[in-house]
Amino acid sequence: MRTAPTPSREETRANATFEALIWSMSRPGRLRDLPERGEAQIIEALIDRECHVFCADPLLMPKVLETGARIAALAGADHVFLGMLTDLDGLKSLSTGSDLYPDGGASVVIRARLGEGSRLRLTGPGIETEECIHIGGVPEGFWSLRRDLIQYPMGFDVFFIDGARVLGLPRSTKVEML
Amino acid sequence: MSVTPQSLKTLSRAWExxxxxxxxxxxxxxxxxxxxKAVAVPGCQMPYASREVPMARGWGTGGLQVSLTLIRPNMRIKVIDQGADDSVNAASIRHFLARVSGAPTTLDTLQADLIQSRHRIPEEKLNEDQILVLQVPNPEPLRPVQPNMSVARQMHADADYGRMWLQLYEQIVRSGRVMQGASYPSMVNGRHVMTPSPIPRWDVPKLNMAQHLTILSAGREKRIFAVPPYTRVEPLVFDDVPYKVEEHHDLTCSRSGAKGFFMNEIPQEDGSSAYELSDSGFGVKHIQQGIGDAVTLGKTWYENGEMVE
Amino acid sequence: MAYVATRGGEQAIEQAERLFRAEMGEITPERVAEIKTALPYLIDRVMGEASLYDEDLAALALAQAGGDLYEAVLLLRAWRTTQPRLHVARPIDQGTLFTHRRISAAFKDIPGGQVLGPTLDYSHRIIATDVLEGARYIPAPVTPAATPAPAHQPSVAAWQAENDLVEMPGFDETAPEDIPDVTREPVLFPATRAHRLQSLARADTGATLALGYAAMRGYGQAHPTVNELRLCEAEIIVTHPKGTAFSAGRVKVSQAEVVSKKGDTLELGFAATLGWNEVKCISAATLDLNSKGAPKGSPTEEEFYLYHTEGVESSGFCIHFKLPHYVTFQSSLDAMRSAKKTSKTAEKTSTSKEPAQ
Structure with missing residues (x-):
């Protein structure tokens, strides 16, 4: 094999999607562009038959099924696609991992309105001093529920997406409502 | 709900x-x-399904899998081993990365998008858009006090680092100082003790509140952990015994004339030692500057042999 | 420390590899075919440790690695890991195994009979030096048995279980596609039984023997009796997405059941691997038998033996010590010198010159 392989379109998109995801998870509170709009590219980049997925959005379900992932109840899911979050009732069973294996905590994708809504102050790893952002479209009580569910290092990690923009919120970030 | 029916063809993929x-x-x-997950819980070792790659385990397969995942055709790659681009295994990894990705390579820290390194962090500061991948032989900082992985994992879960502290204390009592050489155990984000990989003590402060993302990956042991940008990384020290980096502040590179960086000691026939910059790319730039070539030397973590706060 | 030096490093490794390959000359399809026919037990061992059943690829890997087993296994594993996982085959029932050899040390005779099959067990190990002097070594023809042994045999443990002699592991209801796969997820401890048996199946033969032997010599609690040892072929049945089940071919497998008396019952240890490899199966089954309640850090503790029998990892780590470590060494040297300086200042006794390293 003399010449280097060239990436397929899917490979390029998955690679760019992940670069945006890891960048935003490393810099909570800072917006980053995804290659495209919506969750499909995230599913392609992260999900396969090794995953247990909870998907609240019926329109996304075919995309999830195509990957061969197993469909799970929220409590048993390592990847969770909530779509637009309307109520918080089910969220309490979200997997937060164990103290031995914090990696069991779910990766959660939520659609939100970034740049409007509640004003939040973020501090923690990835943030030099503090980041102040607006996140709208999540039900009232989400932030206090998040605080209750996270018992660091147990917890869950969120990607908020708004069109083609993404914002990462790892469990290590402290969020204050302003 | 329409689902694409699976066939052997959809499960498989086109041959390449x-x-x-x-x-x-x-x-x-x-x-x-x-x-x-590694970024979300800084310093916490996350198990992963480490694949076999066309290199032997222990030769950077963990770092390699991270680099191979991040790589794209226009990502500029630098690979170093012991600080040197010309080390044979660094050459081998760089060649492999380029061969399977077509990505350009560089020896200049400032030009690199991704740096895969074994045992060193370059002397020039990394910026926000750069990623440092450190190869890790042993991801478990507790192994000297607890070889059993299951027990060590429980100790991390309980943040039970008493034996770690005791070991350091005993070294001070016995030898008057902490005897840990490289791989200095460090507290990340105030919660997880990690090994920074066998980088010298000189390099550990570079991880603290750095601008760049560092990913540490142990392929053989199947553990990955990370230090996101702007994350506290504090070497374990006692209040009255400060952290000491290697005493290289006053050493001068015999080849480039640079002073106040981490050096390789080269034994001489007359019984003395000569020194040369361990960061070979940085050394080359100093030499080039010396002969009047136009080169850009980046900002460094250390200035005049002292870490810049 | 220059650009030239960097290229020099690349040239050096290139030439070093050429030097290695020059010794062995051209690798031809004929050479690969000859390795495959002449060395089936070596092929089996390599396929087992690579967890990849492909005799041609195994022979090629051996040719390419010049017979270095660790290199050959790594070649195969590195290839294997890039292949898509298409399907999970149906579980194989012991009774359906096409059996070539099946013996039990626990009973003089067993249902189905003792079937010696192909073995060197009772051969006299005399090397045929006359071959080197030009003689031909032509194997004597096999005389077929008057009544051939049945191809399908029940498991000895199944008979013991019926007679309430052995504790069989509970039937595992896990669907085939949900069985944990050691090549797709890291082994965590305590390991699932699937992970333990899969890891042993791909373990290094020598390492498995060393730790199994330690257990046999008394560094384990249970002394094994070979309940059943079997060399056989297994039919790989897969289901087409459209629903039709079909055979994708046969693979050689070997398996061992060992038992040990515990109170009024027998405990069972089991191991199986791709290819025919009796030493590995008996050793691995002995480790499995001894795992339960083994003290931490003992050779029969699951974490201990699974980590240390993984041949690709252990051999890789061993040879990695050839890589330069001068930065870490420098760091230790600095700590040593500074500690010495401190103690000298304190004691003011020693005047000896500090050694270079």
Whole structure:
């Protein structure tokens, strides 16, 4: 094999999607562009038959099924696609991992309105001093529920997406409502 | 709900002599999922399904899998071993990365998008858009006090680092100082003790509140962990016994004339020692500058032999 | 420390590899075919440790690695890991195994009979030096048995279980596609039984023997009796997405059941691997038998033996010590010198010159 392989379109998109995801998870509170709009590219980049997925959005379900992932109840899911979050009732069973294996905590994708809504102050790893952002479209009580569910290092990690923009919120970030 | 029916064809994929970046899509997804977890809990070792790659275990296969996952055709790659670009294994890894990705390579820290390194962090400061991948032989900082992985994991869960502290204390009592050489155990984000990989003590402060993302990956031991930008990394020290980096502040590189950086000691026949910069790319730039070539020397973590706060 | 030096490093490794390959000359399809026919037990061992059943690829890997087993296994594993996982085959029932050899040390005779099959067990190990002097070594023809042994045999443990002699592991209801796969997820401890048996199946033969032997010599609690040892072929049945089940071919497998008396019952240890490899199966089954309640850090503790029998990892780590470590060494040297300086200042006794390293 003399010449280097060239990436397929899917490979390029998955690679760019992940670069945006890891960048935003490393810099909570800072917006980053995804290659495209919506969750499909995230599913392609992260999900396969090794995953247990909870998907609240019926329109996304075919995309999830195509990957061969197993469909799970929220409590048993390592990847969770909530779509637009309307109520918080089910969220309490979200997997937060164990103290031995914090990696069991779910990766959660939520659609939100970034740049409007509640004003939040973020501090923690990835943030030099503090980041102040607006996140709208999540039900009232989400932030206090998040605080209750996270018992660091147990917890869950969120990607908020708004069109083609993404914002990462790892469990290590402290969020204050302003 | 319409679902694409599966056939052997949809389960399989079109034949290609090699996937882009060697790793297949499923291996990359595993790396991606676990890198996200590693960043989300800084310093916490996350288990991952480490794949066999065309290099022997212990030769950088963990770092390699991270690089192969991140790589794209326009990502500029630098690979160093012991600080040197010209070390044979660094040459081998760089050659492999370029061969399976077509990505350009560089020896200049400032030009690199991704730096895969064994045992060193370059002397020039990394910026926000750069990623440092450190190869890790042993991801478990507790191994000297607890070889059993299951027990050590429980100790991390309980943040039970008493034996770690005791070991350091005993060294001070016995030898008057902490005897830990490289791999100095460090507290990350105030919660997890990690090994920074066998980088010298000189390099550990570079991880503290750095601008760049560092990913540490142990392929053989199947553990990945990370230090996100702007994350506290504090070497374990006692209040009355400060952290000491190697005493290289006053050493001068015999080849480039640079002073106040981490050096390789070269034994001389007359019984003395000569010194040369361990960061070979940085050394080359100093030499080039010396002969009047136009080169850009980046900002360094250390100035005049002292860490810049 | 220059650009030239960097290229020099690349040239050096290139030439070093050429030097290695020059010794062995051209690798031809004929050479690969000859390795495959002449060395089936070596092929089996390599396929087992690589967890990849492909005799041609195994022979090629051996040719390419010049017979270095660790290199050959790594070649195969590195290839294997890039292949898509298409399907999970149906579980194989012991009774359906096409059996070539099946013996039990626990009973003089067993249902189905003792079937010696192909073995060197009772051969006299005399090397045929006359071959080197030009003689031909032509194997004597096999005389077929008057009544051939049945191809399908029940498991000895199944008979013991019926007679309430052995504790069989509970039937595992896990669907085939949900069985944990050691090549797709890291082994965590305590390991699932699937992970333990899969890891042993791909373990290094020598390492498995060393730790199994330690257990046999008394560094384990249970002394094994070979309940059943089997060399056989297994039919790989897969289901087409459209629903039709079909055979994708046969693979050679070997398996061992060992038992040990515990109170009024027998405990069972089991191991199986791709290819025919009796030493590995008996050793691995002995480790499995001894795992339960083994003290931490003992050779029969699951974490201990699974980590240390993984041949690709152990051999890789071993040879990695050839890589330069001068930065870490420098760091230790600095700590040593500074500690010495401190103690000298304190004691003011020693005047000896500090050694270079």
């Amino acid at each position: 002599p090699m996937s882009y970046g060697f790793l297949d899509a499923s291996a990359k997804r595993e790396m991606r999922r676990k890198m996200i």
